[in-house]
Amino acid sequence: MVDMFKILDCTIRDGGYYTNWDFNKALVDQYIESMNKLPVDYLEIGYRSKPLQGYLGKYFYNPSYELLDLKSKSNKKLVVILNEKDVRVEHLDELLTPIKGIIDMVRIAIDPEHLGRAISLAEGIKKMGFEVGFNVMYMSKWNQYSNFMGDLKFVDGVADYFYMVDSYGGVFPKDVIETIGLVKSNTAVKLGFHGHNNLELALINSLTAVEHGVEIIDSTVWGMGRGAGNLKTELLLAVLNSKYGLSIDFNALGDAVSAFDDLLRKYEWGTNLPYMISGSNSLPQKDVMDWVTTRFYSFNSIIRALQNQKEKVKDNERLPLFEPQSKSKQILIIAGGKSASEHASAVLEFVKQNEDMTIIHASSKNAYSYKDIKNEQIFCLIGNEGRRMEKVFDDFGHFNGICVLPPYPRKMGTYVPELVYGRTFELPAIDFTSDFKDSHTALALQTALTLGAEKIYVIGYDGYQDVPISSKERTLTNENEALFAAFHDTSDVELYTLISSNYSILKEQSLYSLLD
Structure with a gap:
């Protein structure tokens, strides 16, 4: 079987979904050097593309000088x-010239709906x-495209090579056959x-494909690839060595794997419960990858959103609707940073001296420190905040506020604790921005505007302020x-921020200068 199929490693191309197609040159050189010693036939170096909006890295465009440099170092066919x-x-x-x-x-990424055009x-x-x-x-949905089978004969x-791509990571060996x-x-x-590899079936599906006549298999180092990732090159080669006696330079393979260790720790690709649900x-x-890697959504929130997609419901x-009968000129927005707990005693004194001030909790993370205050409190519910509130307030015996959610429909679905259901509202709209409308900050700021705020403290x-920060933290910042x-x-x-902040656009006004 080993002699009957080829291996194409597409780490740089598929892994680029995590790095925005930027890879350290030393890493790429190590990758090339290691692959030179391994029974891999093709290396896919990334995309070639006409200019697109926004920043995309070197290996999305692959200028000819870069490819020429890699060609001089590689003994593999480049793709x-x-x-x-x-x-x-x-x-x-x-x-291409x-x-x-x-x-x-040159490979072509093709939506089956456009096979004829391709x-x-x-x-x-x-x-x-x-x-x-x-x-x-x-591939799991090819039979839904009316022209697809008719166009196959023109291939x-x-x-x-005609690749079957398990885009959702959800096919089983029988589906492959x-x-x-x-x-x-x-x-x-x-x-x-x-x-x-959503369902951890990439290996058995690939081996099944080969047993039934497939002549080339894709894989990536550490399985690095979009979403849950792909078949691991090192796993495929290890199995081919043990099962079929394929000669492997394990030192070279180890060097390839080690080169990507830091990226694996940074981006943590691989399957998890949301990817398993999406694959199944x-x-x-795409959405799951965004929710898992750059947002702080809980698995419950993600899975609820996936269930809505599956059932084709908006929410x-x-x-x-949140339509307050009275206005509040002064607002304090409390977010999830450390300062809201470290300076809690001063904040409590501040709101005590300003009884007409409304408190908006952008996050419930620090809500426990403020649960006994007499000021009106509003809690922003996004993602898993309802679950977090349940932990903060236990039986909600101390709860004296209301909850607000983004406008309907909400991509992440809706979860409201049962005991506050009658005190929960949704905003009619978020209109001060066209971006990030499902974020805690957008919801808190729009709520303040709806209340008629004239001055907002945060x-x-x-x-x-602690460095280094993770990619999730950088995205949220x-x-x-x-x-x-x-x-x-x-x-x-x-x-106005009441403490020193790295957000330069916020005006600083010391919390302690406002206290008697």
Whole structure:
């Protein structure tokens, strides 16, 4: 079996979903050096793309000088991939002529709905002398596309490899076998398989694919790849060594794995419960990856959102609108930073001296320190905040506030503690910003505006003063900074932080200067 199929390692391309296609040059050089000593046939170095909006790193564009440098160091066939949704035949000369003689294979990432369009693109690539690979996504849903099977017959002579891509990571070996039979009944092209690991079936699905005639398999070091990741190159090679006697330089393999250790610790890719749920139900991984890697949503919140997607519902709850009968000129927003607990005694004195001030808890993280105050309190419920509140208030015997949620529909779904259900409302709209409307900060600021705030104090927005900070913390910091800026641009209401903060847009007014 070992002699019958090839291995394509696509770590740099698929791993780029975590690094934004930036990799340290020393790491890439180590990767190339290690792969030179291993029985891997192709290395996919990333994308080639026309300019897109926003920053995307080196290995998304792969300038020719970089590919030439890698070619001089590698003894493998090198591969780039084009995203069919962004590339047309008229772009091929610009994208591919500079890399002729450097790149051996050009693959195309294809939505099955556009297979016919991709065939025209592939014809142009083939004429330029490249091997051509079709990476056709969503294999578990191919039978839902009416034109797909009819277009398969046109793949012969155009594609060198036709990949079945388990985009959702949810197929089983029997599904792999059935899909192979389906494709083989319509085309004679060589088949490939690209497995995602949501259900930890990437290895057995890949081996099953090979046993039933697939001739090329994708894998990545440490399984690094979008969402739950892919088949691990090191696992595949270890199995082929033990089961089929394939000769492996384990020192070289160890060097490749070690090179990516720091990235694994940083980004923590791999399967987890939300990825398992999305894989089991063929739900897209893009949202899950965002929720897991850059947001602080709980698994319960993510799974509720996935269930809503599965059932094709926008949300599971409509609530009464938040339309306060009285206004509050002074607002204090309490967020989740350390300062809100470290300075709690002073804050308590501050609100005691300002009984008409309304307290908005952007997060319930520090709510326990303030549960006995007499001021009106409003709690922002996003993601898992309802669960956190239940822990803070136990039986809600001390609860004297109300809760607000973002406008309907809410992507993360709705969870409201039963004991505060009758005191919970949703905002009609969040209109001071067009971004991050499902964030704690956006909800707190819009609630303050709805109350008619003329002056807003904040505490707990420290800006992560301990370094280094994680990628999640950096994302949240950038998000809050953008929301404060949008609020400043669209409102006459000033924001004052009561303690020193790394958010430069917040005006500083010492909490202690405001106390008698």
